[in-house]
Structure formats: C-alpha cells, structure tokens
Amino acid sequence: MRLPLQIVAIVLAFVPPAFAAERVLLANGFDMHCNHHTQLGSMIRLYMNPGESSYIELRPEEIASFETVPDSPPVSLASNTAGPRTDTRLNPADLNAMLATAGQQHNLDADLLASVVKAESNGNTHAVSRAGARGLMQLMPETAAEQGVVDSFRPDENVRGGSAYLNDLLVRYHDNIALALAAYNAGPAAVDKYHGIPPYHETRAYVARVIHEFNRRVLARQVYAHVGGFPSVDPASTPSQ
Template sequence: MRAQVLAILIAGLAAGRGFAAERATLANGFALDCHHHAVVDGRMRLYTNADESNYIEFAPAEVAAFETVPDPVPVPQPAAAETRPVSLGTLLSSAGHAHNLDVELLASVVRAESGGNPLARSHAGAQGLMQLMPKTAAEHGVTNSFEPQQNVQGGAAYLDELLTRYHENLTLALAAYNAGPAAVDRYRGIPPYHETRAYVARVIREFNRRVTERQRTAQRASLSGSE
C-alpha cells in the first residue's frame, strides 16, 4: 500500500538515530537537517534517509557548513499541546483512507501549510488547511476552501495525484505541491527555490517524527499488553 511505501521512505532515518544526523547551514543563512551528505557529479546532495532514496541537491557553494545533530532529549509537553482537534483528526483519517495516504503525511502537510488554521490565507492566494490555490481547489471539486472537510479532501486528492504523477517519489510530489508541477518538470527535480527546498525538508522531517512516535506508541502498547 502507498502508506507503507511512504513510511519506508523515512524508515532508514527512524531505524538509525530517529532524527537527522547532520545539519547543513546554507550560504543564505537557512539551515536544513539531513541524514548525511555527499558530493555526486559535482553537486552537493543532502540525503533525508539512510538508503539515499530521497535527497535535496545544491551547488557546493550554496552550502556553507555541516554540523552533527545530537540525538534529541525528549521534552515532556503539556497534555493540551499533544491533543489534536478531534474534528481535524477525523477529517485527515477519512481523507487518508479515501486516497490511500498515511494520515501522518497529511497532518505534516497541514502543519507546514497552515499550522492547522482553516482560515489561513497566503499572500499568493492559497487558502485553508492545505493551502489550495483557487484553480487547484476548483479542479478537485472544492467550492469553499475555508470549509475544512472540502479543503482536506481536495488537498489529499491533489497530493494523491502528484504522487501518482511522480511514481511515488515523495520529495518530488511535495516539491510540486509547493512550487507546482510545471516547476518540478522544468528543473527535472526539486526546483532551486529556497522556500521549496526548506518546505520539502520540513514536511519530511515532521512526517518522520510522527511515524516514529506512532511506532513507539504501538511498541509501548504491545509491551503493556504482554505483561
């Protein structure tokens, strides 16, 4: 299933350190987390997982430095901060089931796009939880982008469409979601836009965190049940 395929994309990172092992500081001041890096054909590749199936590519001069990221120390969070709105969780679960998408992937996109605000609007005109442009919304049957159920269903349908278009390549699908398929096709990969590169890394990092936490929760439940 697609949900399992997408989870495998970040499984190498989850099985190793659980989080990024390196932090790259770009010449423009941006910082991106990655699993490791390498120079390939004169380009600097920042791999987001151990098996090197996903990466973000830069010119060497665009990367100023690398540093090792230590394993994070778990910080207890207030219970209220960990509670997701039931209505949003239900919407994401329904949309994920309808389009065979991992609910944590959809949640990660919503967080990056709108922070969970159903009334969010970007300067470019994107609207709602998954920040749909009016044309994209109309193409996917969304008549009101500020209505959460319509927005999430439309956003999930669009992401499903992009994953199919790019043969389940999550990084390209996310890049297209952010910058548009035309940009991805023009550059034959992630466009050289700092915003898009940061967006792809941010969503994958959040997806990885959520999947890792889900695995830990399931493991704790399994251990409790065996006692």
C-alpha cells in the same frame, strides 16, 4: 496505505506539548520530548507522560543533554500565511478524523497529511498565504476548482481537495514523496522544468520540513505502539524543530 520507500523514519519522536516537560538532545544530533526521566541501573528511562506506564529506555551515551521545555502559547497563524481572518482551529479529534478519512480514500498515510497541514497552515482553517492559497492545506483557487472544492475555508472540503491533489502528484511522480511535495509547493511545471526539486530555497525548505515532520510522526507511532497506545494529537500542535 501508501508509505513511500524514500521515507525512512530516522528522527526520534514527539510527545504532545501538554505532556512534554523535557527536550532530550541525542548524541546522534536529533532530539525528542518526554515528560520526565530517571536513571535505572545502566539505562536512562524516558517517561512519555506524567505517569510511569509509558516509557522508553536509552543508554546514557545515546543522550547528550536534557533541556526544560517552557510553557508557550500556541502559534496564532502559520508563518507562511497572512490576511485579516482570525485563527480558527478544529477540535483535534475532528481534524484527525478528517485526515484519517481522506487518507483511507486516497491510500495516503494520515501522518503525511497531518505533516502537510502543519507545514501549510499550522492547523488554521482560515489561513491565507500571500500568494492567495487558502485553508488547512493551502489550496490555490485554481487547484481548488480543479478538485471540485467550492469553499476552501470549509475544513472537510479543503482536506478532501488537498489530499486528492497530493495523491495525483504522488501518482504523477511514481510515489516519490519529495518530488510530490515539491510540486505541491512550487507546482508540477517547476519540478518538470528542473527534472527534480526546483532550486528554490522556500521549496527545498518546505520539502525538508514536511519530511522531517512525517519521519517524526512515523517513529512516534512506532514508539507509542511499543509502549502501548498512541494519543490523538492535533497535526498543528507538534513542536517544531
């Protein structure tokens, strides 16, 4: 599984919104979510679900404050999309399976693919951007054609094509994930022209957003592996920071 060395998991992890009742603001400037917490001796124990079997412990000085997480309806469309199509989402397990399969086929981390899906479409299979990009991984028609995608609104085709394209970009930029993501957003010509991430606000914000989400997922995987069991989570359901 390709895990670019440029990525270092520095941001504490998410918990699925159905379980997250508290947002924990950390002294280092980052945050995470938990269901509830309690102080035991000199440590603060953060419980990952309504029970008490899964938890992590932090020192009080590592925590700045706690906030209650309000219940909120899911976002109906990704913020960078427009168009008349209705918001259509896959069953989380089906989407996770597609991403896992695509990751195995192209030696990509499924969490990286999930992070791209979240940033591109927020899990909406019929998302259409103002520029005409379509589907889960927001394929432009010419990119879809190059990758052999007949219908970008078919989730399996879209994920297959988007994953293959991202893999091509990672190969092109020698596994530099930031450059590959910049090229995914702005096109390889722009990256080559500026010999790096183009000075476009949208592209730089996109790269930062995907990497931030990927880092959170990587650390979440580590946390859940430590406490025992990683839940199946819809890539689009993770709360944005």
